[in-house]
Amino acid sequence: MNNIPGKVKAPAIALIVVGSIGILWCLVSLVSNVLQMFGITTGGPFGSGQMSGREAEVFQTAFVAGGVAGILFSIIGIGVAIFIILAALRMLSLQSYSWCIAASILAMIPCISPCCLFGLPVGIWALVVLLSQDVKVLFAGGGVSPL
Numbered sequence: 001m002n003n004i005p006g007k008v009k010a011p012a013i014a015l016i017v018v019g020s021i022g023i024l025w026c027l028v029s030l031v032s033n034v035l036q037m038f039g040i041t042t043g044g045p046f047g048s049g050q051m052s053g054r055e056a057e058v059f060q061t062a063f064v065a066g067g068v069a070g071i072l073f074s075i076i077g078i079g080v081a082i083f084i085i086l087a088a089l090r091m092l093s094l095q096s097y098s099w100c101i102a103a104s105i106l107a108m109i110p111c112i113s114p115c116c117l118f119g120l121p122v123g124i125w126a127l128v129v130l131l132s133q134d135v136k137v138l139f140a141g142g143g144v145s146p147l
Helices: 006-039 052-093 097-108 116-131 135-140
Strands: none
Touching: 006 052, 006 097, 006 116, 006 135, 052 097, 052 116, 097 116, 097 135
């Protein structure tokens, strides 16, 4: 065999990096959305006094709703990034093949993966490695390299 654990190790570490960047990105987004939603930072045309009455009220409601949606997407993104990291750690120990496949696919999806620009090539790489027959055998054997 041609160094199969090494073949699995590199994409697994890359998935951990993707997940870590995703967590950091989502945390920044979460803090930004919370600060904007509570008016701590400036945002939106209603803050400058250019609107008044009903128009300002509608924009304020839309702005708060957008902040809530941003917070929810950030929380979901953090969850996805944690899953990617956990699955990559399982990949390093040659366990949970289906988790590893799922994490590779999630890393490739732009609206779901928190780090889509880096996640797409890493997810494809991890998926190609995981779908190779020798790696499947290695996972099925519980991490014991076949002779």
